[in-house]
Amino acid sequence: MNRKRNIIEYLILTGFAFIYQLSFLNWLKILKHHINFAIEDSDVFLCMGKFTQKGLIPYKDVFDHKGPVIVLINWVISQFHNSEIGYVWVLAFFMAFTLVGANKILKFYFNRKMSMILTLVCLLIIRVYGFSNMTETYCLPFLMWSIYFAIKYLKSSHISKEHNVWYSFFYGITFMVCTLTRLTNAIPLCVFILVGFVVLIKEKQGINLLKNILFFIIGATICFLPFLIYFYCNDAVYDMLYATILYNIEYTVNTPTHLTIMTIINHMVYVLNLFIAALIIAAYNVVANQQERKVAICVLLASMSAIGFQLQSRMYSHYLIIYIPILVVAIGLFPYMLKDKKMKIFAIILLVCSSFVILYKNVSAYRHSYYNLYKDNSAHVFIKEAEQIKEKIPEPDRKYVIAYNTNSLFYLCTDIVPCYKNFILQDWQCSFSDEMRKNFEKDIMSLKAKYIVLTNGEENNMDTFIYQNYEPIFTTTDLILMRKK
Numbered sequence: 001m002n003r004k005r006n007i008i009e010y011l012i013l014t015g016f017a018f019i020y021q022l023s024f025l026n027w028l029k030i031l032k033h034h035i036n037f038a039i040e041d042s043d044v045f046l047c048m049g050k051f052t053q054k055g056l057i058p059y060k061d062v063f064d065h066k067g068p069v070i071v072l073i074n075w076v077i078s079q080f081h082n083s084e085i086g087y088v089w090v091l092a093f094f095m096a097f098t099l100v101g102a103n104k105i106l107k108f109y110f111n112r113k114m115s116m117i118l119t120l121v122c123l124l125i126i127r128v129y130g131f132s133n134m135t136e137t138y139c140l141p142f143l144m145w146s147i148y149f150a151i152k153y154l155k156s157s158h159i160s161k162e163h164n165v166w167y168s169f170f171y172g173i174t175f176m177v178c179t180l181t182r183l184t185n186a187i188p189l190c191v192f193i194l195v196g197f198v199v200l201i202k203e204k205q206g207i208n209l210l211k212n213i214l215f216f217i218i219g220a221t222i223c224f225l226p227f228l229i230y231f232y233c234n235d236a237v238y239d240m241l242y243a244t245i246l247y248n249i250e251y252t253v254n255t256p257t258h259l260t261i262m263t264i265i266n267h268m269v270y271v272l273n274l275f276i277a278a279l280i281i282a283a284y285n286v287v288a289n290q291q292e293r294k295v296a297i298c299v300l301l302a303s304m305s306a307i308g309f310q311l312q313s314r315m316y317s318h319y320l321i322i323y324i325p326i327l328v329v330a331i332g333l334f335p336y337m338l339k340d341k342k343m344k345i346f347a348i349i350l351l352v353c354s355s356f357v358i359l360y361k362n363v364s365a366y367r368h369s370y371y372n373l374y375k376d377n378s379a380h381v382f383i384k385e386a387e388q389i390k391e392k393i394p395e396p397d398r399k400y401v402i403a404y405n406t407n408s409l410f411y412l413c414t415d416i417v418p419c420y421k422n423f424i425l426q427d428w429q430c431s432f433s434d435e436m437r438k439n440f441e442k443d444i445m446s447l448k449a450k451y452i453v454l455t456n457g458e459e460n461n462m463d464t465f466i467y468q469n470y471e472p473i474f475t476t477t478d479l480i481l482m483r484k485k
Helices: 002-022 026-030 041-053 068-078 083-106 112-129 135-156 165-179 183-202 206-233 237-253 261-270 273-288 290-312 317-339 344-374 378-391 409-414 426-430 434-445 463-469
Strands: 401-403 451-455 470-475 479-484
Touching: 002 083, 002 112, 041 068, 041 409, 068 083, 068 135, 068 206, 083 112, 083 135, 083 317, 112 317, 112 344, 135 165, 135 183, 135 290, 135 317, 165 183, 165 206, 183 206, 183 237, 183 290, 183 317, 206 237, 261 273, 261 290, 273 290, 273 317, 273 344, 290 317, 317 344, 378 409, 378 479, 426 434, 434 463, 463 470, 463 479
Parallel strands: 401 451
Antiparallel strands: 451 479, 470 479
């Protein structure tokens, strides 16, 4: 009976995952291709998947600084005739596993009915930080299930002191998935592993600890091996490691931060509010709830790392997607705070404020989707102009084209493949690496490209050389087509 109920619940959650992907007017994106107009990471990832499908080797032939897992997933999306349909299916698949994992966590604290209701509330929380074609999105279900396994152990460690080695095997897979998207995506997992590590040492489970380390390594290796083989066979192992790890270190070190007190306060109030609430809930449980202290310590440390990392980074809200499992656990810990008569009023205020933030941001997200679909026509104008540019380039020469500092949407709507490794935001990318800048300048000076597409009205680092060796032959409002003299 329980198994039947679980299957029904999982099917319902899968249905809601699909509904979620079609909500907020997203269903219209299947009919209207690429509505938004911006330099979006999602479009860059779609480009990487599309270029890989056409036979280019990621990082060796075309560069982006996100790991190969994101390229693989976007390669899968590119297999669909309509990429928007592929986008919906793939994201719904990941969302379904995320929701089932969240439901399993909530069942530690609530009955079946309440767990189901709160899992649907988690959909609204996810909308606060977004669930689109981002690196964090694809790490989320792995992190959710890993944290479920970790909590399962921590809640029963006083009974069974040994940690299940197969949990660590899955942790290893999760760690590698996170590392092969964006290294910092593994932070929440590392917090739970650290606490579990301390618990095993405290319980004098040295042999079990070694077994878990071994299984973690095996899981990580099995996940990494297919990528290693692929890039080794294509002589691109260093290119992959440089893009995924080394370049991101340069990117982080060379990224200036100009934070003011008002910027920090605004970000904490508008973006980090739910994690501040989670931190407060966790701190209360660490002090007052012996039964949940180990789990609460994990939530406390993870909330602190979320807030700390966000304030010292570029502060994009989607970075926080990977910490959503922490919010799910905090929901589970919240009733303990509510039952305390001394804390009840404060807990209710915390609940009301958090609920207001979630609802307000969901309404804002709907309004933003409506604006992009019905009010902002810039994407349609750009697509039309890009197609006009394409028509001016003879078909045999379309493999000798590069768009310089131009929106990645150009490649998606024209089906043109770049002839140089750096294909998007070149001046910005090269600003973090002298080696990359020299290589890109070498590419431009090779004159391999017969045509260069520039953004009208924008200045570029290589403009002097380009205008000496290329001539403008067609101009639109947004774009300039340059042909080699």
